[in-house]
Amino acid sequence: MTDQTAASPRVLVTGGAGYIGSHVLHALTDAGIPAVTIDNLSTGRREAIPAAVPLVEGDMGSAELLDWVMRDHRVDAVMHFAGSIVVPESVVKPLDYYRNNTANSLTLLGACLRAGIDKVVFSSTAAVYGAPESVPIREDAPTVPINPYGASKLMTEQMLRDAGAAHGLRSVILRYFNVAGADPAGRTGQATPVATHLIKVACQALLGRRPPLAIFGTDYDTPDGTCIRDYIHVSDLADAHVLALLHLRRGGESLLLNCGYGRGASVREVVRTLEEVSGEQVPATFADRRPGDPPQLVAGADRIREQLGWVPKHDRLDGIVRSALSWERSLEQSVGQAGALGGSASRS
Numbered sequence: 001m002t003d004q005t006a007a008s009p010r011v012l013v014t015g016g017a018g019y020i021g022s023h024v025l026h027a028l029t030d031a032g033i034p035a036v037t038i039d040n041l042s043t044g045r046r047e048a049i050p051a052a053v054p055l056v057e058g059d060m061g062s063a064e065l066l067d068w069v070m071r072d073h074r075v076d077a078v079m080h081f082a083g084s085i086v087v088p089e090s091v092v093k094p095l096d097y098y099r100n101n102t103a104n105s106l107t108l109l110g111a112c113l114r115a116g117i118d119k120v121v122f123s124s125t126a127a128v129y130g131a132p133e134s135v136p137i138r139e140d141a142p143t144v145p146i147n148p149y150g151a152s153k154l155m156t157e158q159m160l161r162d163a164g165a166a167h168g169l170r171s172v173i174l175r176y177f178n179v180a181g182a183d184p185a186g187r188t189g190q191a192t193p194v195a196t197h198l199i200k201v202a203c204q205a206l207l208g209r210r211p212p213l214a215i216f217g218t219d220y221d222t223p224d225g226t227c228i229r230d231y232i233h234v235s236d237l238a239d240a241h242v243l244a245l246l247h248l249r250r251g252g253e254s255l256l257l258n259c260g261y262g263r264g265a266s267v268r269e270v271v272r273t274l275e276e277v278s279g280e281q282v283p284a285t286f287a288d289r290r291p292g293d294p295p296q297l298v299a300g301a302d303r304i305r306e307q308l309g310w311v312p313k314h315d316r317l318d319g320i321v322r323s324a325l326s327w328e329r330s331l332e333q334s335v336g337q338a339g340a341l342g343g344s345a346s347r348s
């Protein structure tokens with residue numbers, strides 16, 4: 001660490017050991033922006049955190065810990081990733097989700113106000129839209145979440161808006177669509193052993209590390225009968241976070257932005273792309289629809305480009321799939337050792 005970075009204010013990244021948080025820490029470090037992270041390592045990995053970033057291992061729900069970190073590290077802004085992210089789990093354990101997502105965010109915002117921090121970048125989700133009537137989904141579409149995960153995030157959005165009006169706290173709320181892929185330099189990726197996300201699951205099936213991919217539903221009202229999603233490369237998403245932070249540090253106003261490319265790909269297209277990239281067949285079976293899956297989720301993606309000047313660099317589906325596969329291959333050794341370890345899947 002240089003003297004200059006020691007003297008500069010830091011951005012506090014909650015959940016920096018996780019999939020998206022660790023990519024953002026690398027993007028911040030690449031941009032020369034000092035950061036500190038809090039993570040309880042319940043699902044994240046210490047190795048995912050860049051060496052230059054201090055890790056405070058602890059509980060996000062502790063106001064005392066947050067007060068101390070904010071003071072001790074001269075924090076001027078917060079990026080909030082930590083939380084629970086598995087939709088089906090949120091249905092069976094809703095209160096865990098309201099505690100880990102909504103209540104912990106409340107604690108975090110209280111600490112921000114005590115510390116005089118007025119800048120927050122928040123990880124929200126397209127799940128706040130529920131099952132939209134039409135695509136692309138613009139930011140002003142109705143928010144009618146259909147599961148506790150989406151509801152827990154929407155409540156935090158509301159707290160940010162209200163704290164903005166009452167206390168001048170400025171926020172950039174980023175609603176993620178389907179985040180996938182891995183750092184092109186191979187420094188981090190999605191490491192959860194038991195995943196539920198399509199691209200990761202398909203890569204694991206291809207590598208023979210799990211049973212064949214079940215394609216959930218082939219009778220949707222879409223061109224090839226399978227669901228359509230807007231897959232966004234995690235490194236493009238990380239860049240959007242850096243731009244959001246810089247916007248707030250420049251004194252920019254609060255923003256609500258979808259994070260997607262405005263382009264959909266079907267499940268069959270994803271599978272076909274993985275087969276083209278790998279030259280191998282993906283073992284797959286056709287299964288019933290998965291409850292709660294809307295046929296199409298595609299972002300209205302103009303606003304983020306206009307407001308932040310965000311220009312995606314990794315928006316080709318083959319590149320997303322290739323980076324996910326090469327990350328998965330790099331994990332083969334360690335996952336082999338971990339065997340059938342339990343754990344929660346990661347969700348954007």
Ligand code: UDP
Pocket residue numbers: 178196197198199201213214215216217227228229267290293347348
């Ligand atoms: N999907 C699938 N098989 C799987 C996992 C996902 O067919 O093993 C489908 C799922 O039904 C949805 C799409 O892939 O249509 C994306 O699902 P994912 O869980 O990756 O993200 P979600 O859109 O649910 O957040």
